[in-house]
Amino acid sequence: MQNALDLFRLDNKVALVSGSASGLGAAIATALAQAGATVACHGNRRPADDTAAAINAAGGKAHAFQADLSATDGAEHLFNQVLASLSRVDILINNAGTIHRAAAEEVALEDWDRVLQVNLTSPFQLSQLAARNMIPRGHGKIVNIASLLSFQGGIRVPAYSASKGGIAQLTKALANEWAPKGIQVNAIAPGYFATTNTEALQADETRNRQILERIPAARWGQPQDLAGAALFLSSAASDYVTGTILTVDGGWMGR
Template identity: 45%
Template sequence: MSVELFSLKGRTALVTGSSRGLGLAMARGLAEAGAAVVLNGVDAGRLGAAAEALRAEGHAVREAGFDVADETAVAAAFASLDAAGVEIDVLVNNAGIQVRRPLVEMASEDWRRILETNLTSAFLVGREAAKRMIPRGRGKIVNIGSVIGELVRPTTGPYAAAKGGLKQLTRVMTAEWAQHGIQVNAVGPGYMLTDMNEALLADATFDAWVTGHTPARRWGRADELVGTAVYLASAASDYVSGQMIYVDGGMTSVL
């Protein structure tokens, strides 16, 4: 088997929420596989710093600062890419936020904000990408879900609802777009060492719960998502569609 199956040379990948954390790790991995990458975020300073870091490593990088939950901003961003002659071959819907609170204490504003950022954004950005991929007859979309879309804990209500919905959205996208040569799949990270989880990692009780419920007996690292992301973005997965691949140290395999 040729490693060229996993090459992304000549491809351009847009990774949402990629100014730090899992998104930046996956963007770097896609770039190392040969892709030109489009970084996305809403914090201009952080986005610029991430782009400069990747450029310093020799990668082709473009910045696209827009709110993935803002329909008008998403459409404008793709129009800008069109005008610049940039075709998105690979889309990674990674942007996400979390608010941990019991449902009876959850403000409806926070509920809507999490659903819009973690689920609706994948529809909005995915729709714009697919409009352009369909005429070309090819494309890759990778939605970043979570083990929380499968296994829930208290205080994860809107996040769990969004990630569970993302799993089904992946299947609907497949049902509608696979015939056009577009493969849509999802990746479900387990508990990862990211900025979003710093408070949880510092909680000895929670840390013990994670390591105790993960067969690998540890948290995952951001770079451990890269192989799966590259596989799903490459020709190696051309007949894989509608699947959720958990990268979770075995958590979803045990009770």
């Protein structure tokens, strides 16, 4: 009988983690590398050199790439770079994301389009490219990063909410199509995590207090809190899990 812990090993796997220059993506990339994967670390505005260097310094294997996922050809540019360097992708983590905060009536169409391109269209494009690479081999893992706003409406972030609601439904749609081909597609919905995207909320004394009062764990999530969920959904331990959205939120959704 196979040791249960061995199911979480990612030896000889190639993982692409978009948006892994810092924050949640860097924590996910590090976890996958610690489990044995060779990791393609992506930065949107700059290469994810620091993440890749830290992984390599710790004895892991990582390469840094840069592509602008707000551009319509950004996903293809990124994927082609990774294929040229690493030959294949076994695991895709669609983590890159952006947010635009404004009253709904004041959101410019260009800001709406940019958020949807980064948060929803580029993940779909990367998933298509990854599936085409995975299907001939009969196995693969795709993990999307959703949000609590995949379930709730939020305030002053209409494009972000629309994109994250879309990513949850996209996860289910792709899971339905690709499960028979050996590809599991799942999503993680992080709660309130201490990252650059939430700096304004953390600095707002009233909102920070309100958020902490709602979280049963009574703290903001830290990037490493996402590592276990990402490793599970990227490994053979989740081979019979597909189309699910796993909340990692300190209990927020159960409140």
